[in-house]
Amino acid sequence: KGFSEELCSFLESGIYRLPECNAVFVDPVRVLNCSYSGYKVSASRYYSRTFDSCGRGRGTSPEGSDSFGSKKGNRKKRKRPVELNEKELVAEKRHQELRPFLVEAHDALLGTPDLLNAFADLMRDEHSSLLEKELEQDFVEIGSLWQAPLYEISLHFGDSIEIQDEGLQTEESSRKRVVPIFNNLISNNTSKDMVTEFLNWRYIVPNRSSFYMSDLRQIHGVIPACSDQGFSLIVIDPPWENGSAHQKALYPTLPNRHLIYLPIQQLVHTEGALLVLWMTNREKLRCFIEKELFPAWAVSNIQTFYWLKVKPNGSLLGQLDLFHHRPYEHLLIGYVEPKKTAPESRMTFKNLPDKQVIISIPGAYSRKPPLGKLLEDFVPGPKPSRCLELFARELVAGWTSWGNEVLRFQDSTYFCEK
């Protein structure tokens, strides 16, 4: 169709590097699709929030209808709270310094209409399969029951069986195995996606992925036997406390101090790791991370990336200058050196870019965009990288995912067959 090279590459990879700025546009659905051999992530399920809006007649053209706000209007209204406390003033100053980078990134997106049109096509194609809100299994609740250790999941392997796990209980045929679902490292070491069944619900486990579903108290189950089997990319999206009733309804939170005891050093590969931490916009939290959490985890060379949230027409998800509802989130990125490294043999890591802006349309349930592909050039150690996501709600090919509801978005209703 005469698409530019970058657009063709985006249609395959889900990643579009915007011209003349430090920003990328990401379509998580396309990125996640690269994880599956036999399934496709359903765009209408992933973007159900947005589809819902579209279904009620809201426009998806870049010019935008009023219901999505005007093209750049969101950035013009500068509302400032009457009085800011000391920490809020620091946050506001940080925002003012960052603002030009966000505006530049956003303008670059609006200046790439082909990209937004390609995105609108995706929305139109799948619109007919718009699903009503589906019922989902509550793993957090089931996992907290007394009988949780007794619950089992059945794994159905496809034709090619290259199972490397040991000690799995064999049932009827070699294609079906039944194993405990909680507090157990479960791997699909085959090159094909695997269908699993738990209490008559089906979950898709991508090829070459592993998961461990447990509470924080059992996280030691993810620690590898030797550090040369440790992880070289670790993404963490903690359930930060923020007091919002909305968040409380989504998932349980953890006091910040509990995170200090995450066994980061025991998880890191002998050649070090790139660590990514999602955080909220609160300045108090940033102080805690910089002064206590990162020193405890031995994270250094820290840079900040930003996730800028937009609507399908390219307009910002909210007003850029609205203090308590910024349309962006921060990610802190740094390197972790294994503690045993002698001072004379300090490791050298690649320089990370600062103020990289990642733009995407947020999925339902505040899902974060997948980061592995964007960061792969900076990951130290052997290739393919050994990747770990903590507090995950989805699985990715080549990754180990841990959390108390790690199969949440693997429910088969989030997929269509290829």
Ligand code: SAM
């Ligand atoms: N990055 C994820 C995504 O994009 O879907 C969202 C992660 S969400 C911020 C935090 C997750 O941590 C939730 O799934 C929550 O249930 C889980 N969580 C909360 N307390 C936990 C605990 N004590 N142990 C394990 N996981 C916990």
